Amino acid sequence: MPPFFPTSEVNATLSQILPEAEITTSTDFEMNASEVLVATTFTKVDEALISKMPNLKFVQIASTGYDNVDTDSLRKRNIKLANIPTANKESVAEHVITMALAQLKNLLYFHNEIVNGNWPFLTNSSELMGKTFGIIGMGAIGKRLAERLLYFGTNTIYYDPARITDEEEENLGVSYAPMDELLRKSDIISLHVPLTKETDRFMGEKEFGLMKDGSIFINTARGEVVNEAALINAIKSKGIRACIDVYANEPPDPTGELFKVPNVLFSPHVAGVTVESQQRFITDTISNVLKYVQGLDPSYQVL
């Protein structure tokens, strides 16, 4: 556990939830008899760890993404797996809109000009209202983003292999578009897909090639879903403005080419991290562990 982790507070809280439970906060053990493992996305839940926990029955990932988990190993041992796909939807939706607005309003440029002693007189800032906003992946986060965009007056379109119901589309004010059409039409595109075999590097040369020149590309999903070389090429050749929160390797190599091209706004994989979302992750994680303890199926069960 990192030094800032409030182990004593967690223990005090756990004593009020499951007084008979024992808590271990490190994976640095030879063997462990725990039945439940709670991990964030930053802990590798792999064969090496699972094989040291012979009694493990349930893994709760306190995060949306669970690509840090060796699902084959869990499946082999009949171990349940659940994630928390909803706790950070508000923070990610706000982060995406923040990034889009920062690009549209040239905030980074203005900031740098002013701290460098310049006073820019001209701007090509534009508004979010009236733009076509393409959402790829209409899960919990995509839906919350669409809800928030309602108030900005965007024309919101989405693509998801599983189309949502007509009623949901009406309520969210969104229209379905096939992937290629979404890429062609959108002024802003935001990714909200999990990392799977199907989505690995699925944003490549062809996809970026379909995007409008000068459009905005936002990735708060997973770094691996984007072919970084293709993105860099699109930034250079089509003037794509990018907003990147996630990277294939974290932390990324700061000397990489992505950090040298213009009009890219970065954040360090924090789109879903707010004080409020962390509280929701804790609450939902506790809820799911309690459900498991009382013999119910945990919510958001993946395996």
Add this chain to the structure above:
Amino acid sequence: MKGYGIFNRTVKDLGLRRIFGNPGSTEIPMLRGTSDYVLTLHDSISVGMADGYSQYSGRPSLVNLHTLPGVANSMAFIHTARMNRAPVIITSGQQDSRHAFYEPLLWHDLKSLVGSAVKYSYEVKNPEDIERALKRAYAISLSPPSGPVFLSFPMEVMDQEGEYMGLDYSTPNLQILNSGEVERISELIGRAKNPAFVAGSELDQYGGIRELEELASHLGVPVFSEPLSSRATFNSSSDNFAGELPPASTAINMALLQYDLIVNFGGEFTLYPYLPSPLLPGKKIVSVGMSPSYKHGDCVFSNPKLFLNALLLKANGKWSFRKQEDQGNAGLIAREKKVMGVNYVLQRARKHFSGYTIVDEAISSSLLVRKNMGYSQKSYFTARSGQLGWGLPAAAGISMLRDKVLEIVGDGSLMYTIQTLWTISKYNLPVKILVLNNEGYTILKSFSSSFYPGVENSEFLSFSYNIVDVAKSLGIESRVADPELKEMDWLAQGSEAKLLVANVPKTVPRLFI
């Protein structure tokens, strides 16, 4: 004097002016000479009306049910009266005992049927029993914990000759102060690192809301409301009000995590649903009240108001709780206005119905009802039992005692006892009814999505019906609210009963873990 005469005389002497009921053949003998009968078109409605009447007045009320069918039809309501601690005297006719051996039509062992749902049950055997059984039932209904009692009257007894004796009777003395415990509880509070108070329904029933507010303010201690209370527990606008405890054990533990001493004044930790956490492990819990349950920690039997008054003179300590200033929720209301959201509807209702007594059975929106409407002494009632159909009869019963009653009810709950509208119309009861119509059992959808995902989409959890037409057919003026809620003005105008339907969103709130 014949048995029915003794019955009428006793009822009159006990001040039980009205009889709420729905008669059958077995009751006709005992109802001869009855003058103030409130007719309901389902047996259970009479119990619900009497429950509201008794809770609001603090006095026993009288119900007359039609033997087996009437009692059986009312069982959930009798149980609710027990949970609500409503001193309702339930009477029923009984088949002529001279042929009871043959188990004739309508006969049943009624005492066994009411079972543990009442505090006391008796079947009179002769005319002499009538007076003493009614007087005993009256006193028992009021003794803490107050609640329903049951008397069965075989038909033939009502025509047998007897004498009205004018027997002395007494009601329980509720002004009991356990003064010996004041010093000890005061010291416990003084020694606590971080104490919290819990306010319960007894503070509305026996008094003590103002006293607890004063004590909490003096000490700087937060006051939580007991979970799932049947009525107001505290003044929700107080600076020391820390909100309502949720009913599940884990959630209660989390809400009270930072406190080492919990002093519960007249409340109960009603739990639902089951969660594996034991309740408040390692905490010092003291309950002060007229009906200590002895389920948790240390209990002190005392009138809470008197105890709080005494504690005010003794208690010392200084903590710093003060609730966060309410920043208002104009943004939320503006957003909800676009979809007729529940908060929008209730905020508008709050403006029109300030000073009203709220009777709440909008189950999935009850938290929002309490949050938006607020509560204080005798201003909020709901059923503690979890049954549906209680709210409208209870509101009707309370409206016989005061002319400002607003019933806030869901479409599901309304349908259970919608015949109450006929009684409201017949007796010109001044009940205003706001229906939050979400076309289904939203509480069950929420429960399902938390514990049994997928079931919330089941067809059997959704329904709709024409509420306005049904209400009109039962004699109540009714309308559907337009998006601007102009009809809220209409609803508030005049003293006559009216019903307004607000078609709120069908979205499922997260109400469980």
